[in-house]
Amino acid sequence: MNPVSALFRLALIWLCLLGLAACSTDPPPGVQPVTPFDVQRYAGKWFEIARLEHSFEAGLDNVSAQYRLLPDGSVEVINRGFDAKKNAWKESTGTAKFTGDTHRGSLKVSFFGPFYGGYHVVALDPDYRWAMVVGTDRSYAWILARDKQLPAEVRTQLLEQARKLNIAVDKLVWVAQTRDDS
Secondary structure (H helix, E strand, O other), rough: OOEEEEEEHHHHHHHHHHHHHHHOOOHHHHHHHEEEEEEEHHHHHEEEEEEEOOOOOOOOHHHHHEEEEOOOOOOOEEEEEEEEOOOOEEEEEEEEEEEOOOOOOOOEEEEEEOEEEEEEEEEEEOOEEEEEEOOOOOOEEEEEEEOOOHHHHHHHHHHHHHHOOOHHHEEEOOOOOOOOOO
16 A cells, blocks of 8 residues: 555545544433423424624624424424625524433534534523523533513522533523514
8 A cells, every 4th residue: 555545545534534533412421300300391492692603603793593393303493594784684493302301411512413512401491481591511611491581590500500510600691682583
């Protein structure tokens, strides 16, 4: 085998291994998704109260997520937010699937074909009025609610829980919910 072919093959194997590692959808170490979890109760509209900023949501306010259970057991996800610079709504549709037990708040979500990210519900109101979600690492976190605002005591409770999970609460973006998104 010539040296260029060997190098190419090694590079290809390395890229494949990196790709597999990046596709992990497990929760971060020490983070436990909620159990029991009822996806039918979770379905419906949620408003984004706070998030750790990422490029796919940068500059968006009035962000919401709509979850709808599909006949095959997966969940349709429609994320929507307002881009003030473009004076337009931005919307993305994806699919979520459970990573194991359907009574555990641990799913994987894809907005881009076969590429999935972790979606782990780590705090959930008994009445499904608010939730905290983390991704596959602690740089992805969201606080969601059924209403556009959270009571101060719930906000304090969720921030404390986020700190215990080593989430950078000082970097949370508090999302304005001032528009009618209909």
